[in-house]
Amino acid sequence: MVKIAPSMLSADFLHLGRDVETVNANADLFHLDIMDGTFVPNISYGFPVVEAVARAATLPMDAHLMIVHPEKYVERFAKAGVRMLSFHYEAAGNPLDIISLIRDNGMVPGIAVNPDVPVEVLFPYIGECGYMVLMSVFAGFGGQKFIETTYGRVKELRAEILRQGAECTIEVDGGVSPANSKALEEAGADILVAGSAVFRAADPAAVIRAMKSGLS
Ligand code: DX5
Ligand code: ZN
Helix, strand or coil, X not given: CCEEEEEHHHCCHHHHHHHHHHHHHHCXXXXXXXXXXXXXXXXCCCHHHHHHHHHHCCCCEEEEEECCCHHHHHHHHHHCCCCEEEEEHHHCCCHHHHHHHHHHCCCEEEEXXXXXXXXXXXXXXCCCCCEEEEECCCCCCCCCCCCCCHHHHHHHHHHHHHHHCCCCEEEEECCCCXXXXXXXXXXXXXXXXXXXXHHCCCCHHHHHHHHHHCCC
């Protein structure tokens, strides 16, 4: 069954504890979007929020770094209790060095790519990473429209992971909702990130359940 990682970017920060409990009770992971205003035009939140989520989270935290020089902050995210840490290929000097640093800090490494980056750039790192993040919107903002070419990209990456016999899983991030979750799972996605579809809903738990069960 596909795993659901609600993006806390769309949470209500005045009621963060309530939204963390909703995720604890219904989802599989916490997705934490870190934006620096340089790699992407937007600024999200930093360590005080990550550490607050960590105090209440009973599920693993997956942080998505949309920042330049991701290597500078790897240790801090480990100390904050993050379990899975992804950085952008487009922002990385030497991906293998960052992957090793993430592993050495006891976390699972992942590489994220925007929708205009060929999936093939990830192939040399499949054996080294725990997961790959295929962006289905351009990184930077929640609430954008899902880009349909993502299905083909998931299939292509899934086929290569199988060909290599690797353990790497596929996370899809951006514009995910019950309207496309089943097709993404069928294409080969293992983890679905959803922000606005979950937290803008009248019943976030029902939306998470719908995506897990493949109902739309
Ligand atoms: C976009 C972020 C996403 C975003 C998802 O840059 O990486 O994780 O918060 O939000 P929705 O589901 O609203 O597209
Ligand atoms: Zn994200």
